[in-house]
Amino acid sequence: MADAPILVTGGAGFIGSNLVDALLARGYAVRVLDNLSTGKRENLPQDARVELIVGDVADADSVRRAVQGCRAVVHLAAVASVQASVDDPFGTHQSNLIGTLNLCEAMRESGVKRVLFASSAAVYGNNGEGHAIDEDTPKAPLTPYAADKLASEHYLDFYRRQHGLEPVVFRFFNIFGPRQDPSSPYSGVISIFTERAQKGLPIAVFGDGEQTRDFLYVADLVEVLVQALESPEAVEGAVNVGLNQATSLNQLLVAIGDVLGGLPKVSYQAARPGDIRHSRANNARLVQRYRLPEPPTDMREGLAKLLGL
Numbered sequence: 001m002a003d004a005p006i007l008v009t010g011g012a013g014f015i016g017s018n019l020v021d022a023l024l025a026r027g028y029a030v031r032v033l034d035n036l037s038t039g040k041r042e043n044l045p046q047d048a049r050v051e052l053i054v055g056d057v058a059d060a061d062s063v064r065r066a067v068q069g070c071r072a073v074v075h076l077a078a079v080a081s082v083q084a085s086v087d088d089p090f091g092t093h094q095s096n097l098i099g100t101l102n103l104c105e106a107m108r109e110s111g112v113k114r115v116l117f118a119s120s121a122a123v124y125g126n127n128g129e130g131h132a133i134d135e136d137t138p139k140a141p142l143t144p145y146a147a148d149k150l151a152s153e154h155y156l157d158f159y160r161r162q163h164g165l166e167p168v169v170f171r172f173f174n175i176f177g178p179r180q181d182p183s184s185p186y187s188g189v190i191s192i193f194t195e196r197a198q199k200g201l202p203i204a205v206f207g208d209g210e211q212t213r214d215f216l217y218v219a220d221l222v223e224v225l226v227q228a229l230e231s232p233e234a235v236e237g238a239v240n241v242g243l244n245q246a247t248s249l250n251q252l253l254v255a256i257g258d259v260l261g262g263l264p265k266v267s268y269q270a271a272r273p274g275d276i277r278h279s280r281a282n283n284a285r286l287v288q289r290y291r292l293p294e295p296p297t298d299m300r301e302g303l304a305k306l307l308g309l
């Protein structure tokens, strides 16, 4: 098993490709299963230790082939756009839930135990708003995306109890960094603002800009994922991934302006219907079980890296 690869589903995407870089740096071989729907080949380095399987997690045979001979799995493949799930619940369900179930079955068959799963703060809906949201906050999945994430958590827990899988469930809050795709209006706000600022294009803030998010730089997230792969035990129970820090969009814009030495025109428009006002992670469980980089990457430092400065 010494050279057995780690399978990263969705490894050609934003978070996945940053994880692949970190795994290679630590000497692991990596296998990527990705249908290249939002991910890109160019996100992956030219390295003999990286094997890319272009395939769909909704296809059981592709998943079986990808899982065979792996040491562990990081399951990131999903249609990450909430709006896409609202527009096409059935289509996105194939990736976001059936994909997880295919993976569980393939792991059971081949005896691979450890799997990290990318769940989302979306499982809480509007509950806990205005507080640091802890993992026991009642769940309120308001969209097909959130429902599939929460259901995936439950399936993974079933396979843990019934078949001895070792799932580690992470609920990501707002992750940012290089290779986050800014091309959709529903892409991560930092990817949109930085791209537009760099090109000198006007920036639209939906609402008064005083809404807050808990932004975490992708390299810090990846550190945690690597620890979860390497730790001898998979501790039960989902783990929020955030810094327990609130940054408003207005503060974010000041930071982008500082890093770039100026900002294009910013206009304030109607708030998005249903937009969450404040989202912040209670990360006590995270810091108890894992080491975040100390100190975590500062917003301006993360922005500078993202902007290639």
Ligand code: NAD
Pocket: 009, 010, 011, 012, 013, 014, 015, 016, 033, 034, 035, 036, 037, 038, 039, 040, 055, 056, 057, 058, 075, 076, 077, 078, 079, 080, 094, 095, 099, 118, 119, 120, 121, 171, 172, 173, 174, 175, 176, 181, 188
């Ligand atoms: P991304 O779109 O860059 O990555 C998703 C990857 O999965 C892409 O490479 C895509 O091509 C691939 N993919 C999609 N459907 C697939 C399928 N059916 N079969 C195979 N591959 C498929 O998005 P990301 O931000 O890197 O998200 C990674 C994971 O983290 C997702 O599960 C997402 O839901 C979750 N997440 C991300 C954030 C965030 O802030 N970025 C927050 C919460 C949860």
Ligand code: UD2
Pocket: 080, 081, 082, 120, 121, 122, 123, 173, 174, 175, 185, 186, 187, 188, 189, 190, 192, 204, 205, 206, 207, 211, 213, 249, 272, 275, 276, 279
């Ligand atoms: C994030 C996730 C989403 C889901 C949700 C759960 C991303 C990209 N989205 O949504 O998948 O998990 O959390 O709570 O990670 N905004 C603007 N202008 C723009 C774009 C966005 O003002 O051009 C605002 C937007 O209205 C919101 C804030 O920026 O108030 C953050 O938006 P986002 O889409 O980056 O993330 P969020 O938290 O709404």
